Amino acid sequence: MYFSPYMFHDPTYILVLIGLILSMAASAKVKSTFAKYSRVRSSTGMTGAEVASQILRRNNVLDVQVRHIGGSLTDNFNPMNKTVNLSDSTYGSSSVASIGVAAHECGHVLQHAEGYLPLTLRATILPVANIGSRVSIPMIFLGILLGAARGGFGQSLITIGIWLFSFAVAFQIVTLPVEFNASRRALAILERDQVLYPEELKMAKEVLTAAALTYVAAAASSALQLLRLVILFGGNRRDD
Numbered sequence: 001m002y003f004s005p006y007m008f009h010d011p012t013y014i015l016v017l018i019g020l021i022l023s024m025a026a027s028a029k030v031k032s033t034f035a036k037y038s039r040v041r042s043s044t045g046m047t048g049a050e051v052a053s054q055i056l057r058r059n060n061v062l063d064v065q066v067r068h069i070g071g072s073l074t075d076n077f078n079p080m081n082k083t084v085n086l087s088d089s090t091y092g093s094s095s096v097a098s099i100g101v102a103a104h105e106c107g108h109v110l111q112h113a114e115g116y117l118p119l120t121l122r123a124t125i126l127p128v129a130n131i132g133s134r135v136s137i138p139m140i141f142l143g144i145l146l147g148a149a150r151g152g153f154g155q156s157l158i159t160i161g162i163w164l165f166s167f168a169v170a171f172q173i174v175t176l177p178v179e180f181n182a183s184r185r186a187l188a189i190l191e192r193d194q195v196l197y198p199e200e201l202k203m204a205k206e207v208l209t210a211a212a213l214t215y216v217a218a219a220a221s222s223a224l225q226l227l228r229l230v231i232l233f234g235g236n237r238r239d240d
């Protein structure tokens with residue numbers, strides 16, 4: 001393989017641009033959908049925090065606390081310190097959007113409690129994925145600098161870099177069933193416990209679907225970047 005200054009102005013850059021556009025579109029969509037249904041108050045009048053506490057209690061999860069954190073759409077479940085963290089726009093709000101998000105985070109708690117397989121798999125990949133997302137690109141650049149044209153140490157660095165990057169992509173792909181499943185659990189619980197009525201459920205579902213699309217866009221974007229790396233640097237085994 002020969003390297004030229006053109007390689008960073010190459011046509012495969014379009015793959016990165018597509019990923020960027022997908023991510024921006026998904027992020028805009030979730031913000032607008034959340035804003036829209038943040039203005040719709042649920043009939044029961046329960047807040048996000050109350051709904052989360054109720055779901056945990058009714059599912060016999062007694063060791064997880066519901067907490068208030070700053071920001072918007074920063075909601076998460078932290079299995080390390082066993083907290084469901086609900087943001088400013090969710091914790092004290094009784095909108096259908098907030099209730100949807102609060103229930104979704106509890107969906108993650110229930111996944112954790114029952115050892116839901118994709119969640120376990122994701123936790124297993126996480127350490128390598130973390131390393132991968134940090135060192136893969138510098139490693140590939142270093143490989144190029146060291147002269148991959150001879151197919152020696154430089155090419156090995158590039159290959160390892162691409163493999164590490166693929167773990168970061170795998171992590172994002174395994175995140176998808178985890179996210180979709182948490183939303184499915186949330187909506188089923190909200191329906192069963194009559195926290196939201198059918199019309200409200202549809203709205204909450206729209207919010208959660210939009211949120212899931214941000215994960216789809218992120219995974220697609222990383223997969224496109226991996227494809228680009230493989231196209232650019234992956235196919236020169238014939239030099240060996």
Ligand SMILES: [Zn+2]
Nearest residue numbers: 104108179182
């Ligand atoms: Zn989630």
